[in-house]
Amino acid sequence: xxxxxxxxxxxxxxxxxxxxxxxxxxxxxxxxxxxxxxxxxxxxxxxxxxxxxxxxxxxxxxxxxxxxxxxxxxxxxxxxxxxxxxxxxxxxxxxxxxxxxxxxxxxxxxxxxxxxx
Amino acid sequence: xxxxxxxxxxxxxxxxxxxxxxxxxxxxxxxxxxxxxxxxxxxxxxxxxxxxxxxxxxxxxxxxxxxxxxxxxxxxxxxxxxxxxxxxxxxxxxxxxxxxxxxxxxxxxxxxxxxxxxxxxxxxxxxxxxxxxxxxxxxxxxxxxxxxxxxxxxxxxxxxxxxxxxxxxxxxxxxxxxxxxxxxxxxxxxxxxxxxxxxxxxxxxxxxxxxxxxxxxxxxxxxxxxxxxxxxxxxxxxxxxxx
Numbered sequence: 001x002x003x004x005x006x007x008x009x010x011x012x013x014x015x016x017x018x019x020x021x022x023x024x025x026x027x028x029x030x031x032x033x034x035x036x037x038x039x040x041x042x043x044x045x046x047x048x049x050x051x052x053x054x055x056x057x058x059x060x061x062x063x064x065x066x067x068x069x070x071x072x073x074x075x076x077x078x079x080x081x082x083x084x085x086x087x088x089x090x091x092x093x094x095x096x097x098x099x100x101x102x103x104x105x106x107x108x109x110x111x112x113x114x115x116x117x
Numbered sequence: 118x119x120x121x122x123x124x125x126x127x128x129x130x131x132x133x134x135x136x137x138x139x140x141x142x143x144x145x146x147x148x149x150x151x152x153x154x155x156x157x158x159x160x161x162x163x164x165x166x167x168x169x170x171x172x173x174x175x176x177x178x179x180x181x182x183x184x185x186x187x188x189x190x191x192x193x194x195x196x197x198x199x200x201x202x203x204x205x206x207x208x209x210x211x212x213x214x215x216x217x218x219x220x221x222x223x224x225x226x227x228x229x230x231x232x233x234x235x236x237x238x239x240x241x242x243x244x245x246x247x248x249x250x251x252x253x254x255x256x257x258x259x260x261x262x263x264x265x266x267x268x269x270x271x272x273x274x275x276x277x278x279x280x281x282x283x284x285x286x287x288x289x290x291x292x293x294x295x296x297x298x299x300x301x302x303x304x305x306x307x308x309x310x311x312x313x314x315x316x317x318x319x320x321x322x323x324x325x326x327x328x329x330x331x332x333x334x335x336x337x338x339x340x341x342x343x344x345x346x347x348x349x350x351x352x353x354x355x356x357x358x359x360x
């Protein structure tokens with residue numbers, strides 16, 4: 001019976017509501033986002049590895065093709081190897097930037113404009 | 118004992134060689150499962166939509182919730198403009214979903230999405246269509262896609278090739294993700310199944326683990342179909358809105 005009385009006490013109730021409302025602040029939202037991300041970290045790591053690999057594959061592929069075409073073997077391979085690595089890192093950066101929102105590249109457009117306004 | 122890779126072998130169903138203009142057009146297990154996926158999709162969606170009851174039954178709610186999932190995904194990621202391309206995205210989702218799930222049928226299943234050529238063709242289709250949409254919609258302005266906003270002018274000769282390579286790497290990362298997930302899961306199932314005989318009395322342990330894994334595999338099958346479709350939506354958004 002005592003417990004029930006406590007719940008109905010307005011002061012106590014107000015405190016509880018405040019406590020619940022306080023949980024919804026931005027820092028907590030961020031924490032939840034990080035928790036959510038960490039629980040899927042294996043999948044994320046796997047995904048980022050693939051992003052890096054894809055950039056490298058395309059870079060080296062373009063380099064080798066150009067070299068075959070112009071018969072300048074190591075030149076373009078080396079140049080595009082580094083460009084491909086950079087593109088891979090760029091992919092990773094983009095993938096990480098939109099991590100908490102969806103599995104995609106960036107946060108949805110409407111959300112972005114809302115936050116700017 | 119068959120190797121864990123045996124399950125990915127593409128075999129012709131009938132031994133008689135079928136050729137057309139010098140190309141082999143065998144009916145393989147891969148093609149059969151693709152046809153099966155399409156046929157099953159048509160059947161389920163026909164059955165589900167046939168009655169159109171106010172209170173949906175199982176079939177109808179499966180169809181409706183799939184529809185709503187994709188509709189919400191397109192609206193959320195590509196905006197209302199993207200809804201024009203609903204049929205494309207919906208077909209991709211359902212085709213991959215059924216391909217992944219049909220592969221989980223014990224003994225008979227064959228996962229056509231575990232072949233890089235299949236996923237790469239799907240990804241390339243998406244890539245080409247999305248690029249064409251962008252070019253038709255924006256014309257030469259499409260080229261500004263490769264110039265990031267606010268980049269210093271001196272760095273442009275370096276950044277533009279990197280952006281182009283990054284753009285070209287999309288179909289590869291899209292296809293490798295689906296292919297690697299499906300292949301890895303199926304190999305793992307087979308490897309653990311192989312332990313059953315090797316471990317003798319304790320053979321029940323890998324069986325238990327396999328039961329757990331197959332549950333995971335169902336989850337991965339659905340998730341990867343979802344991810345592939347989601348990334349398609351995001352690429353579509355890039356094509357429609359550029360940056």
